Amino acid sequence: MKGIILAGGSGTRMYPITKSISKQLLPVYDKPMIYYPLSTLMLAGIKDILIITNPEFITFFEKLLGDGSHLGISIKYEKQTEPKGIAEAFLIGEHFIGDSEVCLILGDNVFYGEGFTQMLQECTKIKNGAKIFGYYVQNPTSFGVVEFDEHENVISIEEKPEKPKSNYVVPGLYFYDTQVTKIAKKLTYSQRGELEITDINKEYMMRGDLKVELLGRGFAWLDTGTSEGLHEASSFVQTIQKRQGLYISCIEEIAYRMNYICQNQLHELAKGLKNTDYGEYLINLSNERKL
Incomplete structure (x- = not known):
């Protein structure tokens, strides 16, 4: 399986901080934000990774991460000239993906919890269909909301519904089989002018091939796409690291623990x-x- 980190976008929700820099290069406590999604892919056992970002920021990411060989992985880069939706990542990364399964993670998502590594590695075994995640929140109206049956089959997905059918929202981490690029090519732009990841998930749902993996009560999912979210995530990472003395999303340590180096x-x-x-x-x- 291959991995894609979508680190594009204009970052307008964080202006003026992001007027001259990619938000994924901002610090989440003691590390660049991009370390967190990168560490998720590495923990999943994914070593072939594509970072998609704005043309003007590629050199910054290359200076930070290089080709990944020092971590025992491979990192490539592609440009997203303008933000046309999450699902565009599969069109930009079509050549990179080839005939492989793929995991897509958004560049501003932070995950932390016991058993996450094992969960990720199970997801990489997917051969047919797709798997998304469900995270319980108090107010789901600001997110994509997922409804599912007792067998964790998805039965509805709604984007920012006024009357949510569940309290489970979909974080920016997705696992897909080899059909995802073909599905992405058939999408039409939404009213906001984007290729929606929700539309891809709905297609898999209609085929009966979309499963949801629930992240339990002891799990943390943090969206760092706003100034408030960035501050909260930094405080969370600082608290855990200071109390335990163990680092979160330390990519060098992960490379070592995973026997990449x-x-x-x-x-x-x-x-x-x-x-x-x-x-x-x-x-x-x-x-x-x-x-």
Whole structure:
């Protein structure tokens, strides 16, 4: 399975912060925002990754992440010249996807919870159909809302409904089989001029091939697409890291734990960051015996 991070868009909800920089390069506490969706794909076992972003920001992402070889993965880049919807990612990434299954994650989504790695790795085994996630919120009217039966088959999806049929909303993480690009090619633009990811999910639902994976009460999903959301996510990451002493979405550690790189490679990466708490954490990790 391949992975796509959609890190485009104009970021108008965060102006003036994002007038001159991609929001996915903003810090969520001690790491660039892009580290969080990247870590999700890496934990899923996905090593072939495409980052889609605005043309003017590609060089910034390349400077930050390079081709991914230092992490034992492959990172490629494509341009999204203007925001035409989430589903456009499958058209932009058509050549990259080829005949593979694909996971799409939005660049401003942060996930954290026990058992998430195992859940992700199960999702990568998908061969037919699609899988989305459901997250319980108090006020679902601002999100895409998913309704499902007792077997977790999706029976309705509505975008920002006035009268939601459930309290479960759809975060920006999706797993699809090899048919997704063909489906995306048949989409028409919505009233807001975008190719909607909801329309792709509805097509799978109509085929009886859309499942929902529920994220439980002990799970955190944070949308960092607003200034308030960014602040909340930063506070959350700081609290967890300070209390546990374990880092969230540390891509070098994940590469090491997933056996993408060896202990010596981790140590070399850590040396370049030695003047920071982040680097010290990696140095200590590289000096420990691997569990």
